Amino acid sequence: MQIIIITAADANYFELVRGTILSVRQKPEGANVAIGFFDLGCTPEHLQWLETQVNIIQKPDLHFDFPGKNEAPHYLKGLLARPFLRRYFPNFDIYLWIDADAWVQNWKAVKLLVKGAAKRGLAVVPELDRNYYLAYGKLPWYWQFVYRDYQTVFGEEVAKQLHSYPTINAGVFALHKDAPHWELWAEYLGQGLQQHVSLMTDQIALNRLVYGTELFDKTEILPAWCNWSCNFGLPVWDKQQACFVEPYLPHESIGILHLTGHKHDSVKLAITDGDTVNMSIRYQPIQTPKNQQVTQKDMTLPEKSEIANNTLLPAGDYISPGLKIILPDAYFPNMIVGDTQTCPWPYLRREIQHNWYVDRRASSVGFLSRDEAHILYNTALQFRGKKALEIGCWLGWSACHLALAGVALDVVDPLLERDEIRQSVIDSIQGALKASGVQTTVELIPGYSPQRVEAFASQFNRKWSLIFIDGEHEGDGPLNDAIACEKLAEKDAIILFHDLAAPAVAKGLDYLKQRGWNTIIYQTMQIMGAAWRGNVEPVQHQPDPNISWQLPAHLQGYDVSGMPSIKELPKQELPTLQQRNLQTIIQSDQLSLKTAPEDFQNICSTVRPYTLLSESRLFSLYCLAKQICVADLPGNFVECGTCKGGSAALLAFVIKHYSRRPRVLYAFDTFEGMPAPTEIDRHRGIPANLTAFGEGTLKAPISENLDKICELLQVRHLVVPVKGLFVETLPKYQSVIGSIAFLHADGDWYESTMDIFNTLYDSVIPNGFIQVDDYNHWEGCKQALHDFERMKGESFALHIIDETGVWFQKLK
Missing domain, CATH: 3.90.550.10 (Spore Coat Polysaccharide Biosynthesis Protein SpsA; Chain A)
Structure with missing residues (x-):
């Protein structure tokens, strides 16, 4: 047959x-x-x-x-x-x-x-x-x-x-x-x-x-x-069988999983033992990375295949929005999530609920967290092809991220004298480089810093554009590293530090600051920092909005990336919006606009050339966003359908002036015009393509629109534009965005609106707000919202803003 x-x-x-x-x-x-x-x-x-x-x-x-x-x-x-x-x-x-x-x-x-x-x-x-x-x-x-x-x-x-x-x-x-x-x-x-x-x-x-x-x-x-139709019931994970099974006994293994509705790239699933796990229910291709023996000094590798490069992160990981992501985990087979209680070091920030990665062979010594590794990787990307130095590599996790960025890397660490550590570092970096196709050199240099660094630089007349200091953490070790590295840094250079939670490490950054270097702190699990000079800039970073960050006393006075700088902090508390007035203000348009605060009136007139939204819908965005910030609800803001960027800039303005925690706005759009509508996308029975807003209309290049209005309001650093069709971009960014406090859905068409809700609705926090533009204008938009409502088995309490827009609050 x-x-x-x-x-x-x-x-x-x-x-x-x-x-x-x-x-x-x-x-x-x-x-x-x-x-x-x-x-x-x-x-x-x-x-x-x-x-x-x-x-x-x-x-x-x-x-x-x-x-x-x-x-x-x-x-x-x-x-x-x-x-x-x-x-x-x-x-x-x-x-x-x-x-x-x-x-x-x-x-x-x-x-x-x-x-x-x-x-x-x-x-x-x-x-x-x-x-x-x-x-x-x-x-x-x-x-x-x-x-x-x-x-x-x-x-x-x-x-x-x-x-x-x-x-x-x-x-x-x-x-x-x-x-x-x-x-x-x-x-x-x-x-x-x-x-x-x-x-x-x-x-x-x-x-x-x-x-x-x-x-x-x-x-x-x-x-x-x-x-198995996943929109009617998620499967359960069976750890013993390592497969998805039916929720009820006898837990029959599922033959075909059908991602009806939401294309679950990451979802919380029950486990048969009663626990839960965050994981993807998409098919995970079988990958068998192969390690090829290389010389123990230079590793120059030909272009080859591909490395896993996606945004699906393990539960407990966080990566700042806007950072390019690389996941070389397959080449660190002994890496596991460690127990912070097994580490005796007094400066480990155990209260930060991010994964603390360790090697199972030495489980009391940690690696850089996922977020920290990506600060390192993204910083190194701007130095591709240039010389970089790492002081202290342990088992190669940080060195691997540096090498994958394409820098010519020199690594100094006394532990490289040990054959088993040296070979482990070589195997991991070599495997990742081979898979990624990145061509570069990595030289492993056993010895103590700063003496070995200075000797190597003298012998080979070496200077470095990027330096990562993660060696000795006690006494004058970090300070001595900083003193030596300042002399060996190029005119245009960045020096990164890890473990600034330790006062001794901070002495190195203090020294460079006193020497006139620009400095910034990154709020991460162990706190990173950057010092730079010349024609280079450190990467921008947003701390995890779900964590209440504290800065140790010895770091007070430093600017923190993603937070208002010390000189920019408002001198007086801005007015707040009372919860009991919120619905009244939004439902009564005439009253709300007459009594709108002065800052809204000013911002509205500023963004008007960059938006098609009515003043009522803009004011609704302003009120809902402000309420979230004042109530200090966790999560980022997301706008799907940004066009010229006026509403995005307004939301970012609210974040900048009212948010009590770091958060950003993700702005999704093709920026190249409306995608093709379908038959259901009509206005009063007229097909969309026969109106003034059909396929290809509303083209809005970022540089001519979103960038300009955001720069005008000084909020460009708070907006992350994502270009492309929703069906392509939203799944890729879902786990990067994390929790969503406010979702502005302005997709117009049926399929675009379904893509928004299928991908992002589950990420909206309880009591978060969702505003839907064009609900009463495009028939497809309206049907999509109610089709999704039916699929979820929920009933949305819609509040009418004007003749077009609605908003509702997610209750669970």
């Missing part, structure tokens, strides 16, 4: 479909199975990779005529071509479809789908199971949405007949080549498209043919673990 597994994606879904394909190929049973692929708009680079993994690549056509056909999004072709799979991929017996947001964890699901199709013709999985929340009092509520779907596509009679049947999910199914379902699915789909075009039309047609005809007897209904 010849089997083919088929999936589809465009460039936006490529990373997901890559996981789908690898979840098949990396299993023994799937190594040689035929895979077909619908190209819905992949890049040449994507197609080059696909050609190494799949057997057949096809571009589907639109097989139906229907209203709005010419405006239909390109990816709709993949859904509407599924009744015609036999034409594109002929000569197979079983056609197994798996959506791009689903992946195979256990091959037993594939086997059962194939068996079901061979037995009856069609094998499918309903969205109803004892593990799904719908089964417990939610079905009547859910049926009203199913009823509406049937009614829209097939009319009242079909809706009354079928709305209470369990909805079959069309994202995973298997069909036999001779099954009678093919033709009837195409017929019903063609009928439905005349009435309504959406991402669900083909699924509704499939449900009608199964439940509304005699073909129900020719359909095999399979258990939920064959197509």
Whole structure:
């Protein structure tokens, strides 16, 4: 029996479909199975990779005529071509479809789908199971949405007949080549498209043919673990089996995970032992890093493959917004999260709830935290190709981050005399460099600083542009290192320090400050600091907003990156907004604008050329943001749909003048114009592309708009612009953003709004605020909000701002 597994994606879904394909190929049973692929708009680079993994690549056509056909999004072709799979991929017996947001964890699901199709013709999985929340009092509520779907596509009679049947999910199914379902699915789909075009039309047609005809007897209904719909119930993690399982006993392992709704890149999951864990439920490709022996002095490596470079961080890690991320963990196999109580050092800041990484072979000595390592890495990036010096490398974690930035690195540490440590450092750095393709040199120099540093510099006439001091932490050791390094630093140079929580280490930074160097402190687990001179700048850093940071007495007087400088602190307390007045102010537009504080009136007139928002919606943003700051709720601000940047600048202004903790605003937009709308994106029935705000409009280059208004208000350092489509950028930044106190959703279109809520809603803190622009302007925006509301099983208490905008408070 010849089997083919088929999936589809465009460039936006490529990373997901890559996981789908690898979840098949990396299993023994799937190594040689035929895979077909619908190209819905992949890049040449994507197609080059696909050609190494799949057997057949096809571009589907639109097989139906229907209203709005010419405006239909390109990816709709993949859904509407599924009744015609036999034409594109002929000569197979079983056609197994798996959506791009689903992946195979256990091959037993594939086997059962194939068996079901061979037995009856069609094998499918309903969205109803004892593990799904719908089964417990939610079905009547859910049926009203199913009823509406049937009614829209097939009319009242079909809706009354079928709305209470369990909805079959069309994202995973298997069909036999001779099954009678093919033709009837195409017929019903063609009928439905005349009435309504959406991402669900083909699924509704499939449900009608199964439940509304005699073909129900020719359909095999399979258990939920064959197509686990994550939006109805998250799986549970089984540490013993190292796999996702059903929440209830006997904890059956899940065969195919389907990331319906939210594309969970990181989520809190229950564990079968009663604990919880933050982890991704996307497919994690199998990677086997290989270490290649290198010389023990210089390590110059050719370009090769790739290193894991993503923003999915382990629970307990934090990285400042705006920093480029590299994760070389695979090359430190002995690195674990340590117990701070095992470390006797008095200056370890055990109260900072970040992961304290150690080597299992010496678990009382810590590495740089994740945030600290990225301050080091991002600082080094501006010195790519230049000389850098590290004093004190321990087992190479910090040296690896420096080397990955492309600096020519010299490392001095007396522990490099020990063969086992030296080889461990070499193996880790060498493996990471090889995987990343970075070409540089690393020289390991055993000896004590500053004597060995001075001797090496004299012997090779060496000076360094970047110096990292993390050697001796007691007595005059750090001071002596600083004195020696000042003489050996280039005119344009940065000297970084680690462990400034220790007073002795701070003496080194104090010395450079007294010598006229510029200085800054980074609030991290162990406190880092930078001294610089010449034509260079230290990286900008935002301390974790979820931590109440304190500065030791010996560091008072230093400016802290991401916090107002000492000279900029306000001389008097700014007015606060009382909680009891908040709703009244926002709901009564005329009153609110008449009584708006003077700083809002000033800021509104300043941002007006850079925003299309009404004054009422701007004032709503101002009030909600200010309330969060005054109440000192944790979390960053996020705006999705920034355009020219006026509203982003307003929110950053509130952060700057009212926030009691460090936080930033992430500003997401294409900045190159509106993306393509879909059929549902209409204003009073008029398709979006026939209005003045269709595809390609509202182009707003960052340098000409966002940068200008932010510089005008002196808030550019508080805004992190992220360019690209939401579906691409939001998942990448989700874990970097962390908790969200305020979300401004201005996506306009249905799909953009769904991308915003699917990705970010779970990150909004309890009692956080969400403002939705264009809710009453674009029909797609409004439907997206309510579709998401239905999917979450929640009811949003919407407050009307004006004829267009609404806001609500997240209650849980």
